[in-house]
Amino acid sequence: MSTASLAFSGAGPIAAATRQRVLDAAAALGYSGPNPLGRQLRRGRSGIVGVVVGDSLRRSFRDPVSVQVLDGLVSTLGPLDLGVLLIPGSSDPSGPAVDPLLETAAMDVAVIMWGGTTDDPMLGALRRRGTPTVLVEGQHAPDVATVGIDDRGGMRQATEHLLELGHTRIASVTLPFDRCRGEGLVPPDQMDHLDWEITRRRLAGVTDAGVTPVAIWETPASLVEHGRTAGTALLSGPDRPTAIACQSDLLASGVVLAARELGLRVPEDVSVSGFDGLDLPWLAPDVLTTVVQPLAEKGAAVGHAVEDFLSGAGPSRRELAVTLRIGTTTGPAPDLS
Amino acid sequence: MSTASLAFSGAGPIAAATRQRVLDAAAALGYSGPNPLGRQLRRGRSGIVGVVVGDSLRRSFRDPVSVQVLDGLVSTLGPLDLGVLLIPGSSDPSGPAVDPLLETAAMDVAVIMWGGTTDDPMLGALRRRGTPTVLVEGQHAPDVATVGIDDRGGMRQATEHLLELGHTRIASVTLPFDRCRGEGLVPPDQMDHLDWEITRRRLAGVTDAGVTPVAIWETPASLVEHGRTAGTALLSGPDRPTAIACQSDLLASGVVLAARELGLRVPEDVSVSGFDGLDLPWLAPDVLTTVVQPLAEKGAAVGHAVEDFLSGAGPSRRELAVTLRIGTTTGPAPDLS
DNA sequence: ACGGTCCCTCAAATCGATTCGACATCACTG
DNA sequence: CAGTGATGTCGAATCGATTTGAGGGACCGT
Numbered sequence: 086m087s088t089a090s091l092a093f094s095g096a097g098p099i100a101a102a103t104r105q106r107v108l109d110a111a112a113a114l115g116y117s118g119p120n121p122l123g124r125q126l127r128r129g130r131s132g133i134v135g136v137v138v139g140d141s142l143r144r145s146f147r148d149p150v151s152v153q154v155l156d157g158l159v160s161t162l163g164p165l166d167l168g169v170l171l172i173p174g175s176s177d178p179s180g181p182a183v184d185p186l187l188e189t190a191a192m193d194v195a196v197i198m199w200g201g202t203t204d205d206p207m208l209g210a211l212r213r214r215g216t217p218t219v220l221v222e223g224q225h226a227p228d229v230a231t232v233g234i235d236d237r238g239g240m241r242q243a244t245e246h247l248l249e250l251g252h253t254r255i256a257s258v259t260l261p262f263d264r265c266r267g268e269g270l271v272p273p274d275q276m277d278h279l280d281w282e283i284t285r286r287r288l289a290g291v292t293d294a295g296v297t298p299v300a301i302w303e304t305p306a307s308l309v310e311h312g313r314t315a316g317t318a319l320l321s322g323p324d325r326p327t328a329i330a331c332q333s334d335l336l337a338s339g340v341v342l343a344a345r346e347l348g349l350r351v352p353e354d355v356s357v358s359g360f361d362g363l364d365l366p367w368l369a370p371d372v373l374t375t376v377v378q379p380l381a382e383k384g385a386a387v388g389h390a391v392e393d394f395l396s397g398a399g400p401s402r403r404e405l406a407v408t409l410r411i412g413t414t415t416g417p418a419p420d421l422s
Numbered sequence: 423m424s425t426a427s428l429a430f431s432g433a434g435p436i437a438a439a440t441r442q443r444v445l446d447a448a449a450a451l452g453y454s455g456p457n458p459l460g461r462q463l464r465r466g467r468s469g470i471v472g473v474v475v476g477d478s479l480r481r482s483f484r485d486p487v488s489v490q491v492l493d494g495l496v497s498t499l500g501p502l503d504l505g506v507l508l509i510p511g512s513s514d515p516s517g518p519a520v521d522p523l524l525e526t527a528a529m530d531v532a533v534i535m536w537g538g539t540t541d542d543p544m545l546g547a548l549r550r551r552g553t554p555t556v557l558v559e560g561q562h563a564p565d566v567a568t569v570g571i572d573d574r575g576g577m578r579q580a581t582e583h584l585l586e587l588g589h590t591r592i593a594s595v596t597l598p599f600d601r602c603r604g605e606g607l608v609p610p611d612q613m614d615h616l617d618w619e620i621t622r623r624r625l626a627g628v629t630d631a632g633v634t635p636v637a638i639w640e641t642p643a644s645l646v647e648h649g650r651t652a653g654t655a656l657l658s659g660p661d662r663p664t665a666i667a668c669q670s671d672l673l674a675s676g677v678v679l680a681a682r683e684l685g686l687r688v689p690e691d692v693s694v695s696g697f698d699g700l701d702l703p704w705l706a707p708d709v710l711t712t713v714v715q716p717l718a719e720k721g722a723a724v725g726h727a728v729e730d731f732l733s734g735a736g737p738s739r740r741e742l743a744v745t746l747r748i749g750t751t752t753g754p755a756p757d758l759s
Numbered sequence: 760a761c762g763g764t765c766c767c768t769c770a771a772a773t774c775g776a777t778t779c780g781a782c783a784t785c786a787c788t789g
Numbered sequence: 790c791a792g793t794g795a796t797g798t799c800g801a802a803t804c805g806a807t808t809t810g811a812g813g814g815a816c817c818g819t
Contacts, residue, residue, distance in 0.1 A: 088767065090807060097808095098766065117551050121528035122468060123805030126459045126774050132527070133470075133507070143493040146483050156480040159510060168523045169508045170470070173496060186505045190469070191458035214454050309703065366646065367704035425797060427777060434778090435796060460775030463804050 093119055125191070134162060134391055135192035135216075137172045137184075137207060139199035140306070145174070148307055148335065149363050150380060151198060154221065157384020158196070165392060167193075174199065175207070175264075182206040192216060194391045197223065202264055202280035217394040219387055222283045230390040230400035232383060236283060236360075239376035239407035240290025240330070243358045246374070246409060247328045248294060251418035252356060256300040256326035257291055258315045258336050260284045266305035268314070287332045287360065299326050304336060312339020313346075320347055320355060327355060327418045334359035334375055338368050341414060352416030362410060372412035379405055430456055462528070471499060471728055472529035472553075474509045474521075474544060476536035477643070482511070485644050485672065486700050487717060488535060491558065494721020495533070502729060504530075511536065512544070512601075519543040529553060531728045534560065539601055539617035554731040556724055559620045567727040567737035569720060573620060573697075576713035576744035577627025577667070580695045583711070583746060584665045585631060588755035589693060593637040593663035594628055595652045595673050597621045603642035605651070624669045624697065636663050641673060649676020650683075657684055657692060664692060664755045671696035671712055675705050678751060689753030699747060709749035716742055 091097045092107035111118075125131050136155065139145045146152055159169055172186045172195075187195070187210050195216045197207060200223035211218045212228065219230045247255055262271070263280040279285045291298060300319055304311035312331065316339055319326060331337035337359030344351050351357060351371065362377025386403045393401045428436045429444035448455075462468050473492065476482045483489055496506055509523045509532075524532070524547050532553045534544060537560035548555045549565065556567045584592055599608070600617040616622045628635060637656055641648035649668065653676060656663060668674035674696030681688050688694055688708065699714025723740045730738045 086806085087769085087808075094807085100766065103767075118526070119807090120805050121526060122459070122463045122466070123774090124807080125528065126463045126776090126805080127807045129459070129774070131459060141493060142496055143490060146489040146493075147486075149484075152483040153480055156478060156483075159479055159508065163510065163521070163523075166522060166526070168527050171496065171506045171508055173500065184500070185503060186500075189455070189458060189503070190505050191462065423776085424778075424799080431777085437796065440797075456777090457775050460804095461777080463775075463806090464777045466804070 090119070130193050130395075131191035132167055133170050133190075133192045134167050135170045135172050135187065135190060135195045137174050137187065137195065137197045137199075139174045142171070142173060144306060144308075145199065150307070150333070150361055153380035154198065154384040154387070157381035158387045159384075160381075161385045161388025162391065165388075165395075167391070167395075183210045187211065188214070194219065194394050196387055196391065197221065200224075200281065200283050203282070204280070217400070219390045219394075221383070221387060224282045225402060228400060230393065230402065232386045232390055232403045232405075234378045234383065234405045235407050236286040237290040237293060239360065239378070239409070240287045240332075241293040242290075242407075242409040243360070243374070243376050244291045244294035244296050244330055246411065247330060247356060247358065247415065248296065250328075250356065250415060252328035253418070254299050254324070254326045255291075255296050255328045255330060256302065256319050257288065257298040258302045258304060258312060258319070258329060258331040258340060259288060260303075260307060260332045260336075261305055262303050267303050268305045268311065269303060270318070271301040271303050284332065291330060298330075299324075307333040307335045309335050309339040309342070312336035313343045314339070316340035316343025317347070320344055320349060325355070328357070328415070329355065330358050332360050334361040334363040334365060334373055337373055337375065337414070338365050341368060341371065341373070351414050354419055356415040356418070358415055362407075368414075371414055374412040374415040375410055376407050377410045378407045427456070467530050467732075468528035469503055470505050470507050470527075470529045472507045472509050472524065472527060472532045474511050474524065474532065474534045474536075476511045479508070479510060481643060481645075482536065487644070487670070487698050490717035491535065491721040491724070494718035495724045496721075497718075498722045498725025499728065502725075502732075504728070520547045524548065525551070531556065531731050533724055533728065534558065537561075537618065537620050540619070541617070554737070556727045556731075558720070558724060561619045562739060565737060567730065567739065569723045569727055569740045569742075571715045571720065571742045572744050573623040574627040574630060576715070576746070577624045577669075577697065578630040579627075579744075579746040580697070580711070580713050581628045581631035581633050581667055583748065584667060584693060584695065584752065585633065587665075587693065587752060589665035590755070591636050591661070591663045592628075592633050592665045592667060593639065593656050594625065594635040595639045595641060595649060595656070595666060595668040595677060596625060597640075597644060597669045597673075598642055599640050604640050605642045605648065606640060607655070608638040608640050621669065628667060635667075636661075644670040644672045646672050646676040646679070649673035650680045651676070653677035653680025654684065657681055657686060662692070665694070665752070666692065667695050669697050671698040671700040671702060671710055674710055674712065674751070675702050678705060678708065678710070688751050691756055693752040693755070695752055699744075705751075708751055711749040711752040712747055713744050714747045715744045 089107050091099045092104045173184050183206050195211050196219045198221050221232050225231045302315040329340050337357050340357050341351050344355050349355050359373045359375035362375050390401050426444050428434045429441045510521050520543050532548050533556045535558050558569050562568045639652040666677050674694050677694050681692050686692050696710045696712035699712050727738050
């Protein structure tokens with residue numbers, strides 16, 4: 086048995102001839118290699134990384150950001166002989182707070198892709214199980230690894246760009262504030278309930294630039310349609326903003342579409358900026374002004390954080406840089422006089 | 423130990439009080455439930471379904487069809503306590519033919535989402551391992567379960583719709599013919615190398631309607647940009663077709679965009695039909711004429727096929743019905759005289 | 760012929776849970 | 790009080806691979 090084991094795993098001294106003999110015998114007996122279950126139990130490792138994708142799959146895979154990060158992650162994990170187990174996030178508020186897979190599935194490391202809020206029950210479940218966890222775009226904690234980007238600095242750059250163009254009436258369209266995922270204008274007192282780290286940071290960037298938004302509109306998800314709703318609402322009232330800084334490209338493109346539908350010219354009447362740096366062919370010929378984040382590298386960074394855990398290192402913390410890409414959707418502020 | 427096992431699994435007679443006592447003791451000792459690896463080995467089941475998504479993730483998740491089917495699948499598998507392991511398809515022809523995960527990962531059942539060709543090396547690997555396999559949109563074989571739709575009948579309906587509108591010069595834009603994924607006009611002699619089952623069936627539907635396409639254009643993947651390339655090529659030459667039957671909605675919408683760019687009116691100058699029944703907001707105000715397939719149910723059907731295998735039943739075979747949805751992208755053939 | 764390498768064989772422990780049978784309790788019931 | 794269930798305890802086998810250590814040939818050079 087030892088020899089057979091060596092023949093398959095290749096670890097240890099074994100002559101090529103013997104190896105072949107074992108392999109032949111295995112084929113003759115219909116043995117197709119070591120049973121992964123036994124191997125995993127013995128090794129104490131499953132070779133599986135559980136990845137919590139936000140929400141229902143359909144919703145989160147419609148977001149190119151998640152998909153591209155996931156792609157980068159899988160590419161990094163593949164060579165390490167690690168597989169990705171898909172774990173749906175808490176989609177149904179009436180159901181259990183965390184997916185049963187998170188409680189029972191075999192995984193060496195867990196990744197929460199869409200940061201989540203501070204008191205996320207998923208984090209609690211993972212802590213209880215003692216599963217090392219990588220948090221993407223979440224709040225740092227001593228026992229979890231985090232991967233993020235310079236959300237705050239990026240948003241600050243975008244806002245400063247708008248300031249330089251002379252805009253003073255700047256509104257903001259944001260990602261969800263908390264797990265309730267509301268939609269609509271945010272009253273000032275709700276700013277305290279800003280649980281979602283990514284939203285908080287990107288909003289802080291606006292403030293950093295010295296801007297107090299004339300309106301803040303929360304959306305329940307980063308989707309074009311929610312951007313359109315936001316844009317329609319913000320742009321059809323009186324005293325409309327001359328610039329709208331959005332927290333994602335999909336939201337921004339929805340706002341652009343809404344503006345066009347209202348007969349407003351972009352950027353002559355209203356400037357729009359996004360965040361993420363996606364290619365948005367359907368906005369053609371316009372090119373969105375946006376903060377570009379390195380999505381594939383973000384996925385790779387998550388992969389490296391996983392690798393750190395598996396090699397026994399403690400939780401790591403990574404932050405990637407972003408760059409402002411100026412497109413055609415921002416321009417000088419209109420003369421309001 | 424037996425009692426503890428019963429306390430956690432709940433299978434077998436155990437008094438509520440004892441159960442609680444066990445749970446409390448477990449909490450006190452820092453034992454967080456049965457180790458999934460031991461459990462799986464004993465049970466002989468991993469509770470994992472390996473899903474091969476075509477190609478690189480980024481490419482296949484840009485296809486809403488895959489995403490929606492996957493979503494339906496995950497929804498069905500969740501209640502059965504099964505998880506989905508993502509397995510990248512063979513993306514790099516120079517690399518290994520099949521992903522190592524397919525050879526070594528623990529899985530009770532495998533699903534190949536994007537049918538594949540007859541001689542797919544992945545099928546061979548799975549057979550060797552004795553892993554029950556569900557093939558989506560693939561060719562039926564005695565030892566695999568298949569889930570498909572009435573591709574042939576659907577395409578026939580779409581084609582007959584074009585015939586009724588008076589079209590005689592009908593071209594077709596197709597999915598890949600084989601694993602080489604060529605792009606361009608298909609010469610007649612290449613029709614023999616039509617390995618991809620889904621492409622073959624949809625093309626057969628056109629023939630069933632009694633139509634011989636004036637041109638057949640193969641695309642390397644179901645993406646808008648490939649549809650645009652195809653549309654540009656087919657519509658800019660002389661003797662352009664008056665109708666183009668596409669094998670997917672993304673391809674069709676690319677063709678529509680190409681037509682618009684060439685200054686052709688849809689459907690007055692050229693009619694375009696698709697396949698899948700997606701919502702394509704960026705074609706607005708047009709609505710694509712297309713063959714609607716039930717994507718979520720398709721995912722559920724895959725889930726049931728998996729369930730069949732796990733309950734000991736043999737490979738099953740399911741085919742779902744499709745319906746023709748007439749939109750605004752098809753109309754009467756132009757008068758060519 | 761002898762010491763020394765290599766490589767192979769064999770037996771046994773281990774990973775952690777599930778499950779089975781035998782047996783011990785205990786509370787009821789007739 | 791004996792009989793009957795329901796439930797808990799204990800020991801042992803099992804799932805399948807990995808790994809270690811002891812020992813045995815085969816072959817090398819001297």
